[in-house]
Amino acid sequence: MTLALDALLALALLALALGAVAGAALFRSIVMFIVFGVVLALAWGRIGAPDLALAEAAIGAGLTGALLLVSYRRLVRTTPRRTPRSRPAARLALPLGLLSAALVLGLGASGFGLEDTTTAGAGTVAVPSTAGQAVLAEMASLPLDNPVTAVLLIFRGYDTLLELTVLLAAYLGARLALGGSPPLSARSAPAALPMVGALLAIVVPLSALVSLHLLHAGSDAPGGAFQGGAVLAAAGVLLVLSGRLRAIGSAPTSQRLLLVLGTLTFLGFALAARLVGAALFTLPGMWAIYLIESALLLSIALTLVLLFAAGGGLAWGRE
Amino acid sequence: MSLLMMSGSGAVYLLAAAGIIGIGVYGLLSADHLLRKLLAMNLLGSGVLLLLVTLASRGGTPDPVSHALVLTGLVVTVSVTAFALALLDRLYRETGEIRIDAASDDPPDPADPADAKP
Amino acid sequence: MPSHDALALLVLAPLLAACLTVLAPAAWRWLPVVGTLVALPVLLAILTPAVVGGGTLVLALAGHAAPLGIHLRADGLALLMLWLVALSGGAAAVAALRSHPPASPGGGYFWPLWLLLLAGLNALFVSADLFNVYVAIELVSLSAIALIAAGGQADALRAAMRYLLLAMLASLAYLLGVALLYAQHGSLDLYQLAAGVAQAGGGPAATPARAATLTALSLITVALLLKAAVFPLHMWLPQAHAQAPGPVSAVLSALVVKTGVYLLYRLWLWTAAGLDTAAVATLLGGLGAAAVVYGSLAALVQVQIKRVVAYSTVAQLGYLMLVFPLVGDPRAAPGAWMGAGCQLFAHGLAKAGMFLAAAALVHGMGSGRLDRLAGADKSQPISLFAFGLAGVSLMGLPPSGGFLAKWLLLEAAWMQRAWFWMAVLLLGSLLAAAYVYRVLAAAFVTPPAAAPGAAAPAQSSRGRPVPLSMSLPALLLAMASVAMGLWVEPLLEMLAIGPPPSVGPMPALGGRP
């Protein structure tokens, strides 16, 4: 029964991926991709990765989808030039696609074969302890119960710090690439509509609440700063779409502070550890984790909204 | 949790990951529109991340390190995608182009504006 | 300051500075930038004696040893690259301070990205963790591509977009390889993986473990070849490097493409050191040889000066690939290794200098075309001299660093009677001489009397003076690349710390055919 469910999800994933890639209409492809993200979130849940399910739904499907859609709308204002599709790359596409699928499948299958031998011969062959097992073994000695959060902040916090800077670089790079041109205002849903106002009144506070909950829950249950930040960003995206927030050319100081707050806080704790004689990136306790995660959440949310709005900063209201 | 993680469903998602990667590669090569290429790139990325988790959770226990890696990968992917879309936006505004031949050798030398003969 | 902290700060200080640059008011943005340019050499001056005296330095972040945590690691090769970042990156930054003033509106985005690029490069060179390297690669690619697009001209945007698509694809291939390796061996540490890779890859043919390990290595290799723009995956490079703003081109050619080469060294000379890699080494060497010949010939026919320099990068990266076959012979390995290190360093200095000089020439003459350079000998003496000096190093004329590198590689090839690699090395130098000469010759031509129909203003045919902040960094870098040949002992001493297992003093490890 469960296998049937998994098979159904897998089939849906493949069908949606194919639809996203092979469909004739670009808009439809993007919608397919968004649905693909939602189904993939379900799949993450089935694989035992609820953290990833939340992140995929919020980031992979939600924000990436919103980004693609808003970009689509900007590009399709005028009809794109049609170009012949008989390029050599296009002719190679099908065989190469099949080849890579077969290759990955073969390797994955061989990986599964290996698993059987190692688990069977665990007594005789020294099975290498994986990083994941090492983390699970360490969990008992940590003040938090979610191993994924532990990896993100305690064991591989350095990765997380660099990842934040990638996000920051995306914002800076997008600003540099867009040049001095004024930000494109996302004119769409009329904010004056009473229904939209009602939706915002319900959804925005609720999103803030959910993101705080995810942040708080993240130490012991699925969730964390990234999921929370993405949910908060979704509320921001709604505000931008409805015209309550608008993109402006450059960020005021308060927003610039917010943009780098996560990186600075994390960096501060990483370095401060040396002042008390601990190793770099050693966090002093749960309070530090909460503090860092709160800062991360705010920075992530603002950066994602700014990337969506294609603006340097945000301001309330219409021009 | 362990019931869900029996090798059968692991194999199913492995199959799915392989398929998604294949479709992603196909889409990347066959797509003309840059937005489509980026979409295919995101699909390919999803396939790779799915494979990472599926392979790492061999033996049925989910591997928290792989989950953390994928979370990082998701954020990196959305960052790069957002930047790419901004770049595409500017490219479109400057040139009106929405396609690019990524595999070609560099184009012939553009004429220097200073050389334009009257 | 303990040397461990200096190691971590080499990454964290530019990160901090980038955040401060975002925060600072426009008038004060220069401060974190200049602070970083000063801090990097100082930190290296603390770190270098510790590594040279005490051997390879390993720092487990948060006190968690691999595979649980991430290691930072500084050996001779890493140190060499870090110095290159500090020197080439620093000199290019001085030129960029002029062309992209920090106080300008764009400077608020340009300079944080520049600092993030430096942080990413340093992070990549000191990382011992495959996934951490992935994040660092993304940081480097993203900031580098954004800096290419900074100009905003259509050609720069096209080049940036093409580079970005290929970089994304390469990153995914890399990540797929990492996923396979992690699933197989349960660790992400480059050096811990070596044992597992040797066991799985050296096993009997056609076991699943062997297939998965070798495929993972090939995927990562292809990804890195693309990042390193090794022939025939170089197609994105000439446009990207030629269209970027001058100082950015310098950093791209001197440092960013080197990340791919550097990681290839790490992968094949450390992680996969336990495998019989003779076939792979020959393949990589063959690609390198093709790159030397193709890149040099292509540089010979370019019309734009920056494209000459860009194709020269394709060629010079080829030399770095020749190391793989040459370290195969235990007698020749140390020499080949030293040669590779010298080539990395000398090319990094010379190419950054050459791009800065080219940018200054383009700025001064008002055009990037070779046939518009006529008269540059009079109006742009410093830039032209810097270009020529850098060219001396690229050709490999004594006493330059490039000469030393090529000499060491030639000697290694001679010792194992590898005539083919020797021929490639010599041919490459000859062709380099030709394309550098072509630029110089174009500059020493007396400008023709203004043709009656020429639309170009009279000023551009004569050239205008360029600020010293543009030409002087170029000259300093070019001089450093030449002087390096005279003062090479510290470099060789550094390279001797933590060489690859196949090169190291332990002959038992190096005796593979």
Place this chain on the structure above:
Amino acid sequence: MGLNDIASTLLLAVAAFFYLAGTVGLLRFPDVHSRLHALTKADNLGLLFVCLAMALLSGSARVAALLAVVWLLALVASAVSAHLVARRALQFDPQAPAPAEHRAEPPA
């Protein structure tokens, strides 16, 4: 199989029926407005029955309350999006009489 299970299975079956009806409507109805009508009404009911079934299965008041919130949110979201889609459709084709019941023949 307890009473709970039987009841929840029945509820799920009802939900499936409404989803099916909504989907058929989406595919078969001629224009945007009647499609919206099928989609929002039938699917919201379907979701209601799914939530009821899940609440029964979980047997916990907390989960039931959360599911109620989920349903209400979905209700709000679908109401607003249906409203916006309908408006947009009107803007696109202002001549077409929007509500389906005013029209005898579906447009070609």
